[in-house]
Amino acid sequence: MTTSTLEPLLASREIVVYCGSGGVGKTTVAAATGLAAALELGGSVLVLTIDPAKRLADALGLEGIGNVERRVPDETLRAAGLEPRGELYAAMLDTKASWDDLVLRHAPDEETAYTVLNNSLYQNITARFVQSHDYIAMERLYDLHTNGRYDLIVVDTPPTRNAIDFLEAPTRMAEFFGGRLLRWLTMPYRLGGRRGARVVNFASRPFYQLADRILGSQFLQDIAEFFLSFQSMYDGFVARAEAVERLLHDRRTTFAVVTTLEGAPLREAEFFAHELTKRRFPFGAMVLNRVLPDFLTSSDGQASATVIADHADQLAKGLAALDEPGLDDADAIARVLGTMTATFRDYSVVATRERELRGELGQAPEVVASVPAFPDDVHDLGGLARIGRALLASP
């Protein structure tokens, strides 16, 4: 049985993870979901966002803050005409700070921690690599969830090059730091001991020979040194990654896929839905965003457009004869009527395409919610609340 409201899901789960391709309004929908939960369901609700538009960040009071959660003050909500039942918090993901926290937490001693933090490879990997964003977003989610302060956490996922990357991020991280490959790669260094790393002759092994030719030995040494330091954190890291993975599979979590009714985003959404199901992640909802209104495809709208188009001149003369302010030029009125019908038909074509694509939606979860297209980007609490109402609305 398919419903169109997110309400039961928000009332029964502790984590909602939003995914979807870039540009579909994922961040806005995530923020609106959090706001709707705080307004209608109560409790402590946290929105964890990745890269909000500036005006959205401003609306949530996120401007200029780092990795810490901030409460959206009740006065701010009231000023926007909203009466909260619960508390709304918002946080922005700071990848670098989250990685540094993780290193500090798992390092056996301060020296190791700072060796890692100062390593240029570490800085490069954490700051520049998409995979590291994927992992750290899930890691941060775990951290916020386990501290128990929030009844509901709504997460916006980072834009990924490959949509499913972040689902695999915890597993991959665990493999990455603990794999046999790493052991093999750093073997000459471990044999020579950490201090002796630079004098080891590893020319005897074909791999190192090749790697040396390709990358230069200094680079390889830097890599090895970094991973040797990191290895001391291995156990903590892997245990953590496994816990994150478990939490994502837990029934307390639900995944929601956001899409617009356009070809490419929809294909990606369906791919996403397929992968979530295949990997046994709890896939709870699909949110169709920026859906054009139904009146655009109405048959009486089409009929009226035809009449207006066919009799524009005649209608214009009649309207000009009404002697209403601003309506004296019959030519201008005819022109305007022509534009109106052309515009209606243009938008009608797009709305029809949306209906068709919606009809072709394959695998659908229990909840399929729709958010109407609003003329402007939503950038204030009032606009978010409007989307939130659409998400909670029953048919």
Next chain:
Amino acid sequence: MNPSPVGAGFLDRRLLFFTGKGGVGKSTVTAATALMASERGKRVLLVEVDAKGNLTSLFEHPPVGFEPVEVYPGVSAMQMRTEAALSEYLRMTLRVPVLARLGPLANVLDFVATAAPGVREILTVGKVCSEVRESIEGRADWDLVLVDAAATGHVIAQLDSPRAIQGMVQVGPVRQQTEWMVELLSDPATTALHVVTAPEEMPVNETIGLVDRARAELHVPLGSVIVNRVLPEPFTRGDEPVFEALLDGAPRDRLEAEAGTGVGAVLEATRLAVSMRRSRAVHLTQLRAAVDLPLVYLPYLFVRDHGLRVTHMVAEHLAEELGL
């Protein structure tokens, strides 16, 4: 006709990168450029960098692999695969004899590529650059290499990877390889980076941010900003009050009496179009004020289908806008 500043020169450089925020139509614009170039007699190599496999669907062609396949007369397409790019590089440049003998090498290199910053990026950019070099030296057929590059968030790391690697690797063949790549990428007669955007808040902000960062951090010359999906202005300034006068009162009653109950839908649709256009115009103004690159406008297409026909339509608009 007034050609815009990018105009006629648009297809003269050999290597064009297209970036943009997700959802703005970066792949469509890249594919349309390929179509436009092929119709002007150019042999085009189209490179899809993000492994989504959607690019060739714009030609109604099934997905392609690492080996270029002709997807339209004059347009060949390939999908970047870093592993394949690496083995090709090893085979051709280092003349590593039999890879199979090195056993788990592929896995190890995959690991290194994940661990070491820039390795994936350098393989991608390296493959693209080598196709351009081969064609300049007459060993490959391409007049033009078009890259559907990484999205705005990642493209700097991608295009800057040769220099990033230079900073880390002091000696060896990789160091030498990056030198000619940097030269090719920073040559304004050869290379340009075009930014595709849409008149909406986030795409415009990302475009402004990217252009600033690219100027500061990147040696790849910037080409133009291509604004996709620009909505038409429904009314002239003089006609808009006429439309507003029709929205209620006696004129509206009259319209409904003559044209039926659907008049409300027609008026509402028009009102939606007017306010959408208006809110987007704000972002266009912001873009124009903040970016001093040539802007190329492509209209929003009110069409039912997708695929090759739409790619053709975008190509026609692009050619017209460029004065080609």
